[in-house]
Amino acid sequence: MTLRFSKMHGAGNDFVVIDATRAPFVPDARLLRRLTDRRYGVGCDQVLVVEAPGQPDVDFDYRIFNADGSEVGQCGNGARCLAVFVRAQGLSTKDHLRVRTQTRVLELEHLSDGQVRANLGAPMFAPEQVPIALGMPYAVDLPDFGAVAFDALSMGNPHAVIRVDDVDQAPVTILGPALQALPVFPQSVNVGFLQVTAPDAGRLRVFERGAGETLACGSGACAAAVAGQRRGWFGPSVQLTVPGGTLRVDWAGGDAPVWLTGPVETVFQGELL
Template identity: 55%
Template sequence: MTREFAKMHGLGNDFVVFDATREPLTMTPELARAVADRRLGVGCDQILVVEPPPAPDVDFGYRIYNADGSESGQCGNGARCFARFVRDRGLSDRNPLVVATIAGRMTLAIADDGQVRVDLGVPVFEPADIPFEAPRREPTYNLAMDGGRELMVHALAIGNPHAVMVVDDVDSAPVSVQGPAVERHPRFPARVNVGFMAIHGPDHVALRVFERGVGETRACGSGACAAMIAGRLFHGLDETVRVDLPGGQLAVSWAGEGEPVYLTGPATHVFDGRLPMSMETAGNHGGR
């Protein structure tokens, strides 16, 4: 059996998108890893599945699978691609759309210029809800690392857990070393996305993100939001901030605690194809 898919990206954060509204799709960890494999599969950071609405007051279900086969609760770049996929495939003409993930509901709005604005919901700061092991909420936390070193991080959740570190320069930040070490730090029992943020002004930051289950990506929408939120709470950022990532620019707006965070950026369709769904043949895909 084969299934149609679309290859899409948001600032280089790339996705394989499946329509499961007409025919169910069981995305096992093994199949997700095969699809995401950049040598034997299609290749992507994450796999997105469009599902029928799980409740009468939402338009679609939205499932997100990381390249390592684990399931994610949030992906801002993926949400923008999700919205464009739904519109391009004629699955719905509603604007905005309300979609349900395993972490909650999101609202997606497509502007006339093609930019997509995503309401990622209200951020969470209590350690038990992130989840993060700490006796109480603090502005920053010290993580004990191997070799006796400590790293200072901000911790919060926006569907996914995030750790944000402030650095002087993102180009020289030790993302490849500290990213995987923090991602799997024992104080983050569900692992964590790790952001390295350099602040260039009250309305401008640069960011690199090591995503849990993926590695470093060219852009991370929820990571951009997490960095902006930490910067607004503790480093004097404005209500709307430009976030420069290796793949391009995103705009993040957040009014403050108790309010939702909004992410705006592009979504790009790359190509369509058909993919064998058996594990034995998942590596032999064909574009069209």
Template identity: 55%
Template sequence: MKLAFTKMHGLGNDFVVIDGVRQRVNLDPEAIRFLADRHFGIGCDQVLLVERPVDPSRALFRYRIFNADGGEVEQCGNGARCFAVFVREQGLTQADTIPVETLSGPIELRVEADGQVTVNMGRPRFHPDQLPFLAPTEVDEYPLEVDGEPLRIGAVSMGNPHAVLLVDAVATAPVERLGPAIEHHPRFPDRVNVGFAAVRARDRIDLRVWERGAGETLACGTGACAAMAVARRRGLVDTRVRVDLPGGSLVLSWSGESDQPVWMTGPATTVFHGRIER
């Protein structure tokens, strides 16, 4: 297997992006793990695959996301911004607004005049069945026992499942200890991404994220949306919020209405192009 690829990142959340439109691509879990390996492969948090859409009348591309462990996942906000920049840089489209298919449904990407990308991330889904999360009813906050420790979490799907834990300060949050324990908690049958969020003001959240199948990353777009949605639903933040992650900042907007999407704006950076043979 010889593949042309592009290395990109969104606030340090890094990706191997592969054009599956103009080259034949066969990615099984072993190949994904090889590409993502930082010692023997290229190295990345996720592998992104650009494909032709299933329904060309509704989308320009199909956007597929694979975690470093080889598993395919539903959504990745930082990856979506990189996807938009990639297809334009590669001459696959010159459209400013790019509708794409994802495993979790259609989303829309918009390249702004300053080069940043705004993504319609879809509406937050709070019902436990939509994550999935084992709970008898939908509430704003759930008790969760982790290794004998009682916690309180918010739970929301942004196309992929998120648990959000409010903390006093992200610098001292027990990400390495609680992240994997919550990710694999039996009440999350499909595992879960875990956000550790500190609300600093009504327009600012600090955030660290333990990503399902990848570990802690420098930034997580859907994690930022999830943290903002959980905080907004509890009345802790306003409709527009800056979320500061270890890799940089994203701007999120959500009205708080259940039928309205979260909008995310942030950068996407191309690092280098290459070819790899497996």
């Protein structure tokens, strides 16, 4: 059976996007490995699946699969790509969309400059919401690193944010998986390394669950901006430079939703035989 797909990216965070509104998509582990593998398959950080809405209050259901086959509840850059995908596929002409993930409903908006912004919902901070089995302030002792302090929150998926002096020198690929393996994170965790450069700007690298370090992480950018604002490092609007480009995060604080804005590009369309 031929599987049609689009290869897309948001600030370098790349995806294989599949339309399952017309024909079902069965996300078995072998197929997901083939889609995500950069040498023997198509290659991407995550596979996004667009489905017909299961409830009348949304336009589409939206599923997100990691390279290791796990399904997750949030992907901000993927959601922005989804908005462009459904328009290109003739599935919707709306400028505003509502899509349901595994954990929450997202609002997506096409902007006049071609960028897409996504309402990722309000951040959650209670330990059971993250989830994390630690009391605040959050810190753990790790071999070779000593005490590691971080902020933790959920953007529909769990995040730990560590402030660093120089993101280029941060031990992302060592400390990231070390934190993910800790039992205090029962659902693992996305680990962000944040360098604050100004009250409205910063640099960020993220080691994601099930994907490793990516060129951008939309929910990770939101988590970093929110953590920074709560710490007094940032104001309500932040430009975050990630390895793949620049993302803007806006948050009014409290129970207000977090908005993620950035570019989307369709790289190519293809068929997997």
